[in-house]
Amino acid sequence: MSTTTLTTGTAPVRVSGLTVRHRRTTALDAVDLDFGTGVHGLLGPNGAGKTSLIRVLATVARPTSGRVELFGGDLGNARERRAARRQLGYLPQDFGYYPGFTVREFVAYVAWLKEIPAAETGAAVERAVERVGLGDRIDAKLKTLSGGMVRRVGIAQAVVNSPRLLLLDEPTAGLDPEQRVEFRSLLRELGEESTVVVSTHLVEDVAAACTGVTLIERGTIAYRGTPASLAALGRDGDEADGNAIERGYTTALRVHRGTEAGR
Template sequence: MIRAVPAAELAPTTHAFPVRARGLRVRAGRHLAVDGLDLDAAVGVHGLLGPNGAGKTTLMRALATVTRPAGGQLEVLGHRVHERGTDLRELRRALGYLPQHFGFYPRFTVREFVEYMAWLKEVPRREVAGAAQRAVERAGIADRADTRLKTLSGGMLRRAGIAQAIVNDPAVLLLDEPTVGLDPEQRLGFRDLLRDLGTGCCVLVSTHLVEDVAAACTDVVLADAGRVVWQGTPTELAAAGGTGDAGDSAAERGYSALLRRARQGVAA
């Protein structure tokens, strides 16, 4: 007897919060860089701001399953990353990750590199070429697809890194300082790409560029000393500052004000 399969069983699994952390602790070497961090991240674009040493890169590495948590709880797409023995292979197929410094084979062309990363992420073989072409087009580097990586400028190389991060149409996309080396025109294009990606994906972008967050993100996460000290919208960020706060824009003044209040123990 053939059983009719309900549509609910065929639909992809969804999560109210693709990323959830409670009391998360993560080490960077011997240093506890993330210490008691709580975070909920839904579908949309989340801008992760904070000073150097705030634990942003270490958090991104933990979310990407590169670094195991030292304590607390971390769930990504329902997978408990904090539990040893968890099989992370299925999760990694659904992730996209661009680290601050990513490795590559210099003699690869952009296309070869992105196709290779698609293969590593277990994209079906018959879909690899098409997925790579779509990724380089979305990253704005299609005209350099057959150029060797070693000949690219820093900005173009960064765009190749973005292409490999999105080649598998990830459910969670992690971008650590993605606009380093991009010129102003390229950054504007990147903002458009973020807005597009955030309609169906949970995107976390770690950056020092407050204006990029204000322009492209639906949510802002401010971290300091290994913890989230504030979370809200770009509008709320801009409204948090005053004329006496450091910064050349409302968003930068809000960032300075919120960071100062957090360090003083004052509620935002």
């Protein structure tokens, strides 16, 4: 299946031959990928390998084999891995937090972990919290917040260091429709200067916010292109089967599965 080149110049993120195994299960199978500046959506069925890819890029999991480069540094090198972490923002599906902390205290704690200078921490924390629409709750304890608000705090901690690479795993879980619209706007803003990789099940988020889309199926790359090119695959389908990009997603999976079965 033809795809679209998604990077311009030197890619901040590049993986080659990336394989991740969990006991007898292969989560990623010799994957080659690169991500440039912009917002890149990761789509795929449950268990496809999206979270495994995000975790490796976030340096919280090691690959079984292959090479991962962030900003030109090899994550196999401990010093370069630590340097890369200072430039990362990461929101896992389930992030740990201290319920007795206020929003300000928690985001400041993460800023400290990311080695933001003390003189810059206060302004960085307030800026991050404002960006997710929680400025009026900055001194509220996390245990008093709704699930959607806690999720927004998770996004705030991910962006507090103005990361060059932002990794988000199902970031809109728990957000209401209005908050999701605001979040998409934030993603587009961040993607103007940074590399943002978003794992999601919601193709409408990809259509609205992403400049590129990568579809993963059973640990392999099933499709790479733009939201428009993916939608084009489903343009002539039955509207009863969803919108064009949803139909394109289904078509891309079907074609990939047929190709794999024919090998």
